Amino acid sequence: MRILYGVQGTGNGHLSRARVMARALQKQGVDVDFFFSGRSAEQFFDMQCFGQYQVQSGLTFATENGRVSVAKTAKENAWLGFIKDVKALDLTGYDLVLNDFEPVSAWAAKNQGVASIGISHQAALNFPVPKVGDNWFNDMMLSYFAPVDIALGCHWHHFGFPILPPFVEVDAVEQQLAHQILVYLPFESPDEIVKFLTPFTDYTFMIYHANQPSLPPPEHIQWHGFDRTGFKAAMANCGGVIGNAGFELASEALTLGKKLLIKPLLGQFEQLSNVAALELLGAAECMKTHLDPESLRRWLKAPMPEAIHYPEVGDALVTWLLKGDWSQPEKLCQSLWQEVKLPMSWQKKSP
Numbered sequence: 001m002r003i004l005y006g007v008q009g010t011g012n013g014h015l016s017r018a019r020v021m022a023r024a025l026q027k028q029g030v031d032v033d034f035f036f037s038g039r040s041a042e043q044f045f046d047m048q049c050f051g052q053y054q055v056q057s058g059l060t061f062a063t064e065n066g067r068v069s070v071a072k073t074a075k076e077n078a079w080l081g082f083i084k085d086v087k088a089l090d091l092t093g094y095d096l097v098l099n100d101f102e103p104v105s106a107w108a109a110k111n112q113g114v115a116s117i118g119i120s121h122q123a124a125l126n127f128p129v130p131k132v133g134d135n136w137f138n139d140m141m142l143s144y145f146a147p148v149d150i151a152l153g154c155h156w157h158h159f160g161f162p163i164l165p166p167f168v169e170v171d172a173v174e175q176q177l178a179h180q181i182l183v184y185l186p187f188e189s190p191d192e193i194v195k196f197l198t199p200f201t202d203y204t205f206m207i208y209h210a211n212q213p214s215l216p217p218p219e220h221i222q223w224h225g226f227d228r229t230g231f232k233a234a235m236a237n238c239g240g241v242i243g244n245a246g247f248e249l250a251s252e253a254l255t256l257g258k259k260l261l262i263k264p265l266l267g268q269f270e271q272l273s274n275v276a277a278l279e280l281l282g283a284a285e286c287m288k289t290h291l292d293p294e295s296l297r298r299w300l301k302a303p304m305p306e307a308i309h310y311p312e313v314g315d316a317l318v319t320w321l322l323k324g325d326w327s328q329p330e331k332l333c334q335s336l337w338q339e340v341k342l343p344m345s346w347q348k349k350s351p
Contacts, residue, residue: 004098004105008103008120021098023314121270134269138269156277180206206224259304305343
């Protein structure tokens with residue numbers, strides 16, 4: 001079987017899931033080529049596991065001051081270029097297109113009659129799981145942004161639907177540094193982050209951000225450019241995580257038993273829905289509209305939650321794909337959730 005794997009490059013969550021899948025596919029000797037869009041080629045990093053991959057512009061969402069900007073999104077996307085990229089992507093020789101919410105390869109597969117299977121958190125939102133901001137536009141986005149023949153969603157809880165557990169790969173916890181907090185707020189202003197954290201001098205904050213603050217931060221705020229190895233080590237050993245409401249970041253925190261303080265990207269349907277799910281499960285504290293020092297003060301005193309041990313979803317999914325019988329993904333989902341011991345407080349939760 002020869003596979004083209006299309007991955008949305010906006011944010012790092014899709015890439016994290018693709019890395020898990022890349023290793024699972026390699027272990028079983030699958031012939032796979034990777035295709036990325038959503039950011040420029042020079043903005044991708046730690047890509048060795050993907051071999052000789054392709055990059056195109058695709059489509060992305062523009063942000064400004066911690067929220068999605070509709071005007072900038074419309075202006076910055078090259079729509080004619082997108083159509084051209086779809087027509088130019090030749091899928092001759094591929095048996096299957098795997099797709100993680102990547103529009104170029106999804107539309108190319110649809111146009112060329114190649115089988116396609118979606119693997120994304122967005123696909124879970126096709127079910128009546130906890131959602132905020134659900135409207136006709138978001139329904140259209142879920143259906144037509146990256147259309148596939150079979151859509152496999154993943155979520156922290158199955159909520160009674162055929163949904164996969166998260167694809168998670170984390171470092172082992174070597175030490176628990178209770179007063180060291182990991183901060184990943186890529187859509188927030190660096191200066192606003194520094195202002196938010198400066199009063200809390202009893203803690204060390206490990207910030208990972210693409211940009212630098214205008215002035216050197218105080219000693220208890222340690223600033224890092226994004227480095228996946230350092231980030232994973234900090235995640236494993238920290239005493240808590242402050243982040244936006246992206247799916248993969250929360251998945252890693254839940255797997256490691258880290259308390260979680262989130263501030264969603266406003267105007268982003270997926271992140272607002274993630275907040276709804278995490279609040280229903282009692283799995284995170286949320287700052288709804290701004291970086292709130294009082295929420296941080298309360299959260300810093302909160303205890304650590306129970307770790308959730310999710311199975312090796314990537315390995316099981318590749319085995320299922322190679323069998324070629326894709327008509328009943330429900331059995332795959334059910335078998336994987338049977339391996340998960342959810343917290344008692346989660347077990348009867350429904351949207």
